[in-house]
Amino acid sequence: MKLKLDSPTRRRLLKALTAAGFVAAVERQTALAQNAPDYKALLTVFLQGGNDGDNTVIRLDSAGYAAYNKVRSLASGLNIAQSKLLPIQPSNVSTALGLHPSLTYFKRQFDSKQLAIISNMGLMVKPNTRDGLLAGREATPVNLFSHSDQELQLQSTDAKGNLRTGWGGRLADRLELLDPANAFPVLTSINGLKAFTSGNTSIPLALPTTPFFELFWAGTSQLTLARDAAVNEVIANMDVDNVYMLTVKLLAEEGLAASSVVKPILQNAASVVAPLFANLSSDLSRQLATVAMMLEGRAQTGLKRQVFFVNQSGYDTHGGQAQTHANLLTDLDQALDAFDKALTRLQIKNNLTTLVYSEFGRSFKPSAGQGTDHGWGNFAFALGGAVKGGQVYGSLVTQTLNGVDDYGNEGRWIPTTSIEQFAQPALTWMGVGEADLPYILPNLASFVRGKTNYV
């Protein structure tokens, strides 16, 4: 079954109240191969609040661990004993690393070369030097260390803070051109709309973590029929003379149109993937269960390319971090483990790549209250059957306060891998051609490519 929805209309409407600037970009032809025979999907897992990367991946070599042990002391309440860390040995660097004890699935994936670690990833205007930054010759991202700004900028890939669409939405803009007749949204978020999900022409589909994506029964069949028809008509026939009403209309239209496809997928009692999440109850696990069910029902959408967004919040660990962080990583690890089993069961392990990242890392130097404050460069992860795992991409940070990688003296690492360098290999894997990359990653040309080809 294919969704019938007048997509040209909705795009025209979107343009109607839009600055003329982007229209030219929309009209550009995609370099994507038409009628791609294979199915591919990209999933991004956003760790909201700033994951403490320095307690997620820890150097296990004696010098590296000693540096960690000195700053993240027992007194700080953050220290993880060397013996508790899950040891991993990247194939491309000599340094032994340890994963947070909660990340048992991550370790298995790394060992089986299906998980790649991207080191010191963060937002930059252009490649930075410590001297240049400290002397003020080089610009930092706008409002560095502010959650709201850095979350926006990591998802928009604009360190100047102007762009409000995201790289997921812009990817969807391009992927929708693959199959213009199919109006089912390419991007599905299970956590509402974030900067990442917004495109210029594509309208993200946001699904709940419950099985209900439909208009409910209104008490009698007469009432229900009359109501359903009238709701659709009220939305369809409205004059658009207000930008907020237009936005409600576009989302309402898409929700009403998509519900007929989505409802049976989410209410599939014979789902083979839903039971895999039965023992998990976290919000993230329910989000990933929904993604898994959508993947299971992907034939109903008719799409060959999909983008999914999920979000795990709670990483802003200013105080009492050790327990909170362990709980969060346990949740992440277990939910992704179940998701991985779902992909295996659906036989699409090589067809989906998962990226895990956060708005910033945290200060290496601990804070009163057994927590950490806002940092900058951070570890990110790529998982999947297509990933060239078991390796670390990008250089490891020298964890010295006031050292070569510190933007100050409290361990806020100056990134050496940009969000563009992180995103580009996955976009290329999804089939985005060179000509379209600048549309999705406008600042890509500022960075050297090739050192992060993890997929």
Added chain:
Amino acid sequence: LLNFLKLTVVSLLAFPAQAELATAVEFYNTQLKHYFLTADAAEVSAVDSGAAGPGWKRTGGEFSVYLAASDHPAAQPVCRFYGTPGRGPNSHFYTVNTEECATTKKDLGWTYEGIAFYVLTPAADNSCAANTQKIFRSYNGGHSRNDANHRFTADPTAHERMAKRGYQGEGVMMCAPIADWEVEADIVRLLEQATFGPTEALVQAVKAKGLNAWLDEQLLMNVTQYTQLPYWRPPDNAGQCIDDNSPPITPVKYCVSNLNSPKPVAMEFFRQAQSAPDQVRLRVAHVWHQLFIVGNFAQAYAHAEFQQRLRANGLTTYEQLLGKYAISPQLGHFQNLIRNVPELNGIKPNENFAREIMQLFTIGLTELNEDGSPKLDAQGLPIPTYKQIDVGAVARIFTGFTYPQNPGSKSTFWDAEWGFMGDMRTDLDWHDRADKRLFLFSEAGGLVFPYGSTVRYEFDRLIRELIARPSTPPFIVKQLIQKMVTSNPTPGYVQRVARVFKDNGSGQRGDLKAVFRAILLDPEARGARKIDPEYGRLREPTLYWTAALRALDVQTDGLQPYNHGWQSNMPLFLAPTVFGYYPADYVLPVQQIPAPEFGIFNTSEFLNRVNQMNDLLFHNLQPYSTAWWAAQPGVLNSTGTAAPDMAAYLPSMPDPEVALNRFSKLLLHGRLRPAMKKTILNAVNKIPADEAVNRAKLMVNLILSSPDYQVQR
């Protein structure tokens, strides 16, 4: 083209003895890019039906006018001109100015068509007499290309924004009478902005009292209290806190739902929103609670204490309110102020609240002009208000706080248990006493906190100094405007209110009564018709519910409204982060227009809202059972939520159009689109006439589902 439409000569029309006002209706032609105005009902229908050619659409702009000179002693005729065919522009022009009318009559490019309607002329200072409103004129500058066109509007926001489209503002050109429907439409809007939702009775009460007098009375009322629950210490083992669903209900037995949850407070919130008399004070507190977030604790008594703090201080001064927020143990617990200590053993003072008090509660991230626009440096870039080094300094000021003394608990700085009654205690021994230097780079001025001051002195001074900085007034008032009136206020609106924040007229800064009065009585907030394309705000889930409960007179214990908030990402009193339920800086991504509430609106939330109202109206069977709406045995004070009986509206139901007009007035300021009206009446007619309650509910369900209602404008 309009030239074939003969203007009805208004003086020939028959009038009732008691002068009735006519409505001037504005049209815009998308091809010509011209505005057109007429108060002649026949001409309005003709243009509506396409008789004036393609491309004409109503703008939504409407204002009342006199149809005869005798309708008001000072009424003046408005001359109407049409561009002389073959010579002048394809456009109409209107003026009440005698001299301008005479001059234009001599201009061969314009042909006089007669008197369009009557209005009053503005005084020399551009003011309008009582019971009349300003009509603004803007000009497209088209004379040189023989394309002159003017827009006349009562909406000051639409007028101000015409500049973006190349129109020149020409100021107040007429004073138009205000009709009854305009008064009521304005009151409905005020009640949307300033209360938990209009009711027909309240509209009439405000009308009788007068809008200003009613507002002043509201601002001075005693504030409704939350039931103050006693201090309660959770069991050491969280597993001991269980709900035992066997009667009788006692607070100890129903620990999870009733003691260790904001649920009882949230339920009381909905009950009071439904019926409390001090609507404005409670609504103001609701605005503040969306800025002043706390979390990381569950105790009901702590939520009650905190929310009452906001109610009690929400209309004092900003300094007092922010101080009461910042010194609360709820905040100290949430933002890691409690047991924050000076640098010790390589552990630095905690920066959590140090950053957020600047970023979220006072100066914001970038320096602002008085009108809320960012100040720019020589390179055209925004100027940061603070640097990381300042966050570190403020973090040192915020050292030396601990929990208040709780009944029967230990009292020292490190031993004090969680407790949320009263203010945090300070301890100089754990305060960083060294001097602190802030904002030394800033054009807005540096601050030095000398060695040796007390904890509270530095705390109070910091708050006062932050509020005194120039960016605080526009930064705060813009958010207040956004939470009540419109997501994208004009710079002029922000500036007018910011000036009141800076000085209430008696030299006081941050007088919140004056600030809220300025917000609610500003010309951008008031008026019968708001037609600017960027005006309004999406109703947030909480207010979407309270407005429905009030309009439909639903009897509720507040439980299901609270539960539904979870589904809509606005679980009351449990905002996920210090950034609130939704991001204050969310913008529509393509249009780049501020739209905070859209941060939690999406395809799923649209269906939620239709379903939630459907659910409330019909207590439907899917996916919840009707038992869901009944009193819940595990919840204190649970009486259930009744299905609305629609009794008040039943007398109007024999003629569905009459009933629909009532709903339109109460829910849409009387602005029901003709197409939507037709759709709703068609739908209602499919339901048998003897099912009057169902018919009424269907009308309401459809209105509440529409984008027209979802956006409060």
